[in-house]
Amino acid sequence: MSTSTRRARERANTRERIIEAALHVLETEGVAALTIRRIATDVEYSAPVVYQHFANKDALVLELVAHGHRLMLTEFRRAAQEPDTDRRMTCIASQYVRFAGEHPHLFQVMNDPMVDADERRRVAEPVIDVLKELLTTWSAAHDVVLADFDQACEILWGTLYGIASLSYLGSVGNDRARYLAEQALRTILLGWRTETPANGRPASS
Amino acid sequence: MSTSTRRARERANTRERIIEAALHVLETEGVAALTIRRIATDVEYSAPVVYQHFANKDALVLELVAHGHRLMLTEFRRAAQEPDTDRRMTCIASQYVRFAGEHPHLFQVMNDPMVDADERRRVAEPVIDVLKELLTTWSAAHDVVLADFDQACEILWGTLYGIASLSYLGSVGNDRARYLAEQALRTILLGWRTETPANGRPASS
DNA sequence: TTAGGAAATCTAACAACGTTAGAAACGGGT
DNA sequence: ACCCGTTTCTAACGTTGTTAGATTTCCTAA
Numbered sequence: 368m369s370t371s372t373r374r375a376r377e378r379a380n381t382r383e384r385i386i387e388a389a390l391h392v393l394e395t396e397g398v399a400a401l402t403i404r405r406i407a408t409d410v411e412y413s414a415p416v417v418y419q420h421f422a423n424k425d426a427l428v429l430e431l432v433a434h435g436h437r438l439m440l441t442e443f444r445r446a447a448q449e450p451d452t453d454r455r456m457t458c459i460a461s462q463y464v465r466f467a468g469e470h471p472h473l474f475q476v477m478n479d480p481m482v483d484a485d486e487r488r489r490v491a492e493p494v495i496d497v498l499k500e501l502l503t504t505w506s507a508a509h510d511v512v513l514a515d516f517d518q519a520c521e522i523l524w525g526t527l528y529g530i531a532s533l534s535y536l537g538s539v540g541n542d543r544a545r546y547l548a549e550q551a552l553r554t555i556l557l558g559w560r561t562e563t564p565a566n567g568r569p570a571s572s
Numbered sequence: 573m574s575t576s577t578r579r580a581r582e583r584a585n586t587r588e589r590i591i592e593a594a595l596h597v598l599e600t601e602g603v604a605a606l607t608i609r610r611i612a613t614d615v616e617y618s619a620p621v622v623y624q625h626f627a628n629k630d631a632l633v634l635e636l637v638a639h640g641h642r643l644m645l646t647e648f649r650r651a652a653q654e655p656d657t658d659r660r661m662t663c664i665a666s667q668y669v670r671f672a673g674e675h676p677h678l679f680q681v682m683n684d685p686m687v688d689a690d691e692r693r694r695v696a697e698p699v700i701d702v703l704k705e706l707l708t709t710w711s712a713a714h715d716v717v718l719a720d721f722d723q724a725c726e727i728l729w730g731t732l733y734g735i736a737s738l739s740y741l742g743s744v745g746n747d748r749a750r751y752l753a754e755q756a757l758r759t760i761l762l763g764w765r766t767e768t769p770a771n772g773r774p775a776s777s
Numbered sequence: 778t779t780a781g782g783a784a785a786t787c788t789a790a791c792a793a794c795g796t797t798a799g800a801a802a803c804g805g806g807t
Numbered sequence: 808a809c810c811c812g813t814t815t816c817t818a819a820c821g822t823t824g825t826t827a828g829a830t831t832t833c834c835t836a837a
Contacts, residue, residue, distance in 0.1 A: 374813080403795065413816050415797075424795065475685055484742025521738060522756045525749075529734020530727065537689030539726060551727045551760070554767075558759035561766050579784080579834095608824065618787050620826075629824065 382420040384410050386430050390473075393431060397472045401428075428476055429483070433490040435473040439466050443497045452508040455501055456556060460527055460548035467531035468541030475535065478528065495524060505556070511563045519559070526551055587625040589615050591635050595678075598636060602677045606633075633681055634688070638695040640678040644671050648702045657713040660706055661761060665732055665753035672736035673746030680740065683733065700729060710761070716768045724764065731756055 388409040393401050403424060407414040421427040442465075446458040467474040476482065477491075499520050506513055513519045530551055534544035593614040598606050608629060612619040626632040647670075651663040672679040681687065682696075704725050711718055718724045735756055739749035 402793080404793085414795090415817095416815065418796070419814080478737070478741065480680055480741060487741070488743060518752060518755065521744060521748075522735065522752055522759070524743075525735035525738045525752065526731045526756065527734065528737060529732065530730035532683070532733060532737070533726060533730045536683065536685060536692070538693060538729075543726075544730075547723060547727055547730065550723065551731065554727070554760050554763035555756070557766055558761075558763035561762055562759075583785095607822085609822090619824090620788095621786065623825070624785075 378420070381410065381412075381416075385417060385420055385427070386434070389427055390431055390434060393472050393476065394470060398475060425482065428479075429486055429490075431473065432477050432479075432482055432487065435470065435477045436490045436494050438470070438473075439463075439477075440494050440497065442466055443494060447497060447501060452505045453553075453556070456505055457549040457552050459498065459501060460530075460552040461545045463527045464531045464534060464541065464545045464548045467535050468544070471535050474531070478532075495520065498524060506559075509560055511560055513559060514562075522555065523552070526555065583625070586615065586617075586621075590622060590625055590632070591639070594632055595636055595639060598677050598681065599675060603680060630687065633684075634691055634695075636678065637682050637684075637687055637692065640675065640682045641695045641699050643675070643678075644668075644682075645699050645702065647671055648699060652702060652706060657710045658758075658761070661710055662754040662757050664703065664706060665735075665757040666750045668732045669736045669739060669746065669750045669753045672740050673749070676740045679736070683737075700725065703728060711764075714765055714768075716765055718764060719767075727760065728757070731760065 385406060389401060389406045392405055392409065403417050404414045406427075407417055410416075417427065421430070442462050443459060446462040447455060449455040449458045477487075499516075502513075502516070502520060502523065505511075506516075527548060530544055530548045533539050533547065534541045539547070590611060594606060594611045597610055597614065608622050609619045611632075612622055615621075622632065626635070647667050648664060651667040652660060654660040654663045682692075704721075707718075707721070707725060707728065710716075711721075732753060735749055735753045738744050738752065739746045744752070
């Protein structure tokens, strides 16, 4: 019986090595170099072996997308330790754009329309939850009652993605995009505070 | 001599037909169906003929991207006729997201990281210029002096793209994304007005 | 009217891709 | 020592973008 558990362990191990190899190829050489044969060569196997661990290439890529979101999650958690509630929000913005700049190819597949929409939403959920937490504490700290909390989150998330895309699509440099994201967040939050006219009630939409 | 001009005319004509066929395939069946052989079949030629009009597939796709931006430009100009300066801005936002919803596959290639960044920026320029115009008249109408005009434009552009992406990436429906874009724009503009404290001078950055 | 030559077009092929089938090799249990 | 299941490989299929070379078309010039 011990041999079967060892075999399972070995299986899981090579599976992990495949993911790591794929991640390495993606991050260092971009999405164009991410081929099954290339990955197989890097882990010193023949191509079909990959299909014993993943149904198809999309399933493997999805694993990379999940890894990317986990990575982003840890960096978000670090930024979320900033004590000041306002700076905490801009820190998140800056961190999001920085991630896109430091892992451009990973960021690309994380937002590739080719990967299944439901799966992408699923793996992105924990990251968005951090944003939700932060927005909750921020609005509480400023006595701001948002008319529609989910809507506010979606606006923030979309804005961050859009400005990060400015960078990775080549419109502006990453440093500038980080600054833009911070400013955009500041402005939006200021707008939300302004909408709540000091008595703590939401203003008209 | 007249025959050569006729030949040139015919050449230009088939070139145009190729673009139209490619556009039709893209819009109706998506980017996965956009293959050279498929396009050639649709215009009743063999595949290599395409290469007599375009250096490679990327060049043909770039033509579609340019077409997409021209289309977006006309819809922007239409939205820009709204007399009220505030509603004009939210109209643009709504129109941008609507475009992404009505031409999802076109929108996809228009923002595909695979197409050359410089070329993409070049063809997108006229559309961004409309946004710049509108922001100029808006700020003038409200006595708002933006600390950094280009930065403000980039924020708006990035925000619109990000929220439109929420829709075409499948996070939210297009109707909701349109509403989100309008709200986001309203909030940002409100923030900029708030930063300018009624005396017409810019506030701190 | 016809021979020549450029332009246009086609067929066939190449390399690389994702993916699958079937053979070969391996390795533990009886 | 044999056997059977697992693992792995080789070979192949169909499709992609792209190119070379042959073939056809069609205008020009004798």
